């Protein structure tokens with residue numbers, strides 16, 4: 260039997276009390292995610308159960324029990340406290356997917372500080388805007404990323420500590436830097452977990468905006484109530500599961516469902532830091548007998564591309580439930596997974612801002628391939644008119660997805676940006692910025708984003724950030740950045756560039772600009788294609804018509820061009 264039982268029954272009689280009761284939480288109690296993920300599981304008699312199985316390149320392997328998690332997160336928390344980190348300080352984690360990332364996250368939460376995970380492939384520019392905005396006090400990183408941090412440290416007056424988790428060896432530590440060796444540090448049996456309450460801040464994730472700089476999405480410890488129950492009902496996690504979430508904790512899926520919920524449920528989870536290849540992934544599943552797998556459409560399409568033959572080399576019979584998030588999951592991918600694994604990927608839809616799964620296909624509920632499924636029980640959702648924000652009652656009519664605020668994991672604020680936060684609400688709805696329609700049976704079908712943000716391989720990239728970075732290149736006079744179609748990543752970044760006088764569009768310049776963005780921002784933000792044009796299409800008021808360039812890339816109707824500048 261699935262954890263959710265019957266979706267229809269659950270949806271009829273829902274209250275978040277179900278989750279609060281299972282977690283032994285009562286309104287007004289202390290609630291600390293770090294404690295829930297470690298001490299509580301040990302108190303429940305699972306201290307010796309495996310919490311984390313980790314694999315790195317070159318056959319590296321580490322394994323930790325829940326008691327190890329408890330002690331090591333205490334040790335990290337104690338270390339941070341000894342440095343003077345106090346509640347609500349922002350502590351950034353800038354690490355590859357190594358155990359210190361996962362256990363460090365929990366340790367930070369135990370101190371009452373706010374965990375700020377950043378994707379380790381970020382370049383200096385991506386890093387600086389996020390650290391500056393959050394006024395981050397400490398950053399936990401590793402030797403290979405220290406160079407990027409050192410380059411920007413002088414520009415960050417709030418930064419007081421740079422914690423290096425793999426001893427920097429030859430390079431002597433510089434100002435603010437301090438080494439911390441988790442596996443060999445003295446294990447702290449007792450650490451007084453900070454008495455955070457429901458509304459105490461927990462995690463700060465940065466997400467790309469359409470026009471401005473990235474926004475810090477502030478979550479609170481009470482988010483656990485949503486994350487726990489959605490993981491239980493959507494991912495169907497059970498006592499004996501071996502779970503693999505393929506997302507990086509630099510993004511919200513990797514924390515909500517790659518750290519918090521599996522550990523709060525006391526499940527064994529596997530993590531690897533070995534990159535992608537079909538063989539490596541299938542062999543990981545086979546070796547660890549993974550039963551529940553939460554992944555993303557880009558990964559699924561890459562596996563489809565690798566073909567069906569490779570699957571036959573592996574015993575994947577341990578798999579019992581598959582789910583996906585981050586971008587549209589094509590019907591073909593669902594049909595393919597059913598054919599090759601005998602299991603359908605269950606799509607789920609949510610955002611950094613929502614903190615937990617909002618719309619999903621549930622175990623036991625019939626799947627319509629290509630649909631995102633139905634709202635999580637208790638979540639009031641609709642499709643609304645983009646002008647009036649009134650609910651659209653005609654099935655099949657496209658509008659904006661809307662949620663009635665009130666679920667526990669909802670963001671509480673954009674860091675230092677109340678104005679943009681407020682603009683996300685209208686007529687009593689929270690508006691995520693995506694378009695969809697609802698069919699007669701209540702299934703949601705994703706249509707597209709309602710803004711210019713590029714979703715490449717499930718990662719959001721702001722055209723504004725890429726355009727700003729391009730402007731810093733000496734050859735670039737002006738640019739417009741849009742998405743272009745791609746089989747695996749669904750969308751990739753394409754830049755239209757106007758060069759300054761004296762520069763010529765050569766293959767060398769092309770590579771140089773691509774590398775410039777890769778280093779400054781990240782490999783995700785790097786344009787896969789640059790087209791040089793003499794002028795950008797603009798409106799009469801001078802706004803770049805990205806819409807037109809994008810339509811051209813996607814082979815769509817260009818639409819109304821009456822506001823275009825006459826040439």
Ligand code: 6R9
Nearest residue numbers: 584585586587588607608609610611693705
């Ligand atoms: C969890 C996460 C959120 C945006 C979201 C939407 C897109 C997410 C989707 C999906 C189609 C799905 N998105 N899930 N689009 N089908 N199942 O991905 O958070 O990084 O904030 O991205 O991703 O556009 O608004 P985040």
